Amino acid sequence: MIEFQNVSYAHSKGYGVNNLNMTIDDGDFTFLIGPTGSGKTTLMRLIYFDLLPDTGLVKVNGKLSTKMSHRKIANARKSIGMVFQDYKLLGDRNLFENIALPLHVLGFSANDISTRVEEALELVGLEKKEKHLPSELSGGEQQRACLARAIIKEPDILLADEPTGNLDPVASFELVRLLETIHEMGTTILMASHNYNLIKGRGRPIYELKDGVLRIR
Amino acid sequence: MDKFLYLVTEGIKNTWRHKMTTLTAIFSLFIALYIVGLMATAGNNTHKLLHYLRSKYKIEVFFKQGVSNEEAVGMIHSIKQIDGVRNATIIEKEDAVRIFKDQFGENIVDLLGYNPLPVSAVVNLDRNRRDRLRVEPIIKQIRAIGQVEEIRYQGNLISKIERNYKRVIDQLPYLSGIIILVTVLIIYNTIKLSVYSRRDLIKTLQLIGATRTFIKLPFIIEGVLIGLISVIFVFPALIITVEGLNYIISNFSSLGLKLSFDPFVWIWLFLMVMAITTLGSYRAASGFLK
Structure with a gap:
């Protein structure tokens, strides 16, 4: 469960989010829309405790922003998967090594890692590309690899920050469908996008963020 | 255990993944350590x-005419007691005649009908003292013994050598300190640059929930490995340099000198580089962790 209570955060240049109140229940698939610079990424970063609110409280899976330390943040992120617009894949490692990374962090054995990576690659349709470097993949494939890395540890929450930002319409549509498949497995998903056409009519709650202020659409 | 093995392997793999960065770091460290060594x-x-x-x-001490060999032995005994004197050897009147003949090919006694050469002594100075050896007080004390006609020695040369030696010994701690400081900074900055070039890895690891130790350990292992490789290469390089200098000295100079390489220097370099690379990588990686 993700809960925002009167959360405000201002970056040094002034923009940010202002007095947000929001609740996302376990198992929800929620969209967050808003133009570039509206505060979507700030909101996402507040959820995975990359930022801590200036005022108010963020509560994620029972973990409170007011009681965070380096160790607790690392611990909280173990149950959160993240997908980024710029993928954040490591260019010096092949796909297998990139996707396996969260499992190494969690201390899985080599055998378990191998099995899980194969399953994740199959789920995102990259089963024959495990030896490829990220630079050898298309944008869509890189984003699916990023998704595989996010879901491999079976997180409770999946945050997707503009995951279709660099993709063509077909790849974008496929990615959203993939997210829906993952959601059906029980994962709570929050996806941020500025492309309203991509997310409308899917029967999911949509939050709109504009100039740091949130409203339900 | 799996996690620890993974981190150790990652540290080793990283040196291979970033070959150019690793080679540059090893080269910089090698040069710095080589100069210090x-x-x-x-x-x-x-x-x-x-x-x-x-x-x-x-120092050649010539006694007055009329001083017998036996009297000279007694005076030489006094010379040997002077601080800074290693030993003194008597050259009796008869020895002086032989030396004269060796040098000039004539027997002076045959020429003059008597031996005009005085008893003399060759005084050698203490070689092992760590402080500056002052020759003037020794000369003064020899004169004070009496019955000394003349003393010959290379006063200016000895003073110059001893003065310069003192200067080097006085400056050495400061010079060493500066060189070690510069080396520490070079090694630290090399490691820091190496970590900086992978700040994206640090950020990604943070985002997927890696603890600070998990992130830092491969960097520390990598830093130590780079230091280890550098210091291993420095060892033969220093030995080759010393042997090369010995070859030049023995073949192209008249110095009867043989330089030596003390393995303790290498052990000291090894310990220094291990400490700096461990601390340097730890600090550099910490610097990129918010």
Whole structure:
């Protein structure tokens, strides 16, 4: 469960989010829309405790922003998967090594890692590309690899920050469908996008963020 | 255990993944350590050079005519007691005649009908003292013994050598300190740059929930590995340099000097580089962790 209570955060240049109140229940698939610079990424970063609110409280899976330390943040992120617009894949490692990374962090054995990576690659349709470097993949494939890395540890929450930002319409549509498949497995998903056409009519709650202020659409 | 093995493997793999960065770091560290090693070896051999030069110092004491060999022995015994004197050897009147004949090919007794050469002594100075050897007080004390006609010695040369030696010994701690400081900074910054070039990895690891230890450990292992490779290469490089210098000295100079390489210098370099790379990588990685 993700809960925002009167959360405000201002970056040094002034923009940010202002007095947000929001609740996302376990198992929800929620969209967050808003133009570039509206505060979507700030909101996402507040959820995975990359930022801590200036005022108010963020509560994620029972973990409170007011009681965070380096160790607790690392611990909280173990149950959160993240997908980024710029993928954040490591260019010096092949796909297998990139996707396996969260499992190494969690201390899985080599055998378990191998099995899980194969399953994740199959789920995102990259089963024959495990030896490829990220630079050898298309944008869509890189984003699916990023998704595989996010879901491999079976997180409770999946945050997707503009995951279709660099993709063509077909790849974008496929990615959203993939997210829906993952959601059906029980994962709570929050996806941020500025492309309203991509997310409308899917029967999911949509939050709109504009100039740091949130409203339900 | 799996996690620890993974981190160790990652540290080793990273040196291979970033070959150019690793090679640059190893090269920088190698140069820095080589210079420090060379300075330390030079410092170790300074005394050896001085020892060699001091062995060449010679004071010749000529006694007055009429001083017998037996009287001279007694005076030489007093000379040997003077601080800074290693030994003194008597050259009896008969020895002086032989030396004269060796040098000029004539027997002076045959020429003059008597032996005009006085009893003399060759005084060698202490080679091993660490402080500056002052020759003037020794000369003064020899004169004070009496019955001394003339004393010959290379006063200016000895003073110059001893003065310069003192200067080097006085400056060495400061010079070593500066060189070590510069080396530490070079090594630290090399490691820091190496970590900086992978700040994206640090950020990604943070985002997927890696603890600070998990992130830092491969960097520390990598840093230590880079230091280890550098210091391993420095060892033969220093030995080759010392042997090369010995070859030049023995074949192209008249110095009867043999430089030596003290393995303790290498052990000291090894410990220094291990400490700096461990601390440097730890600090550099910490710097990129918010």
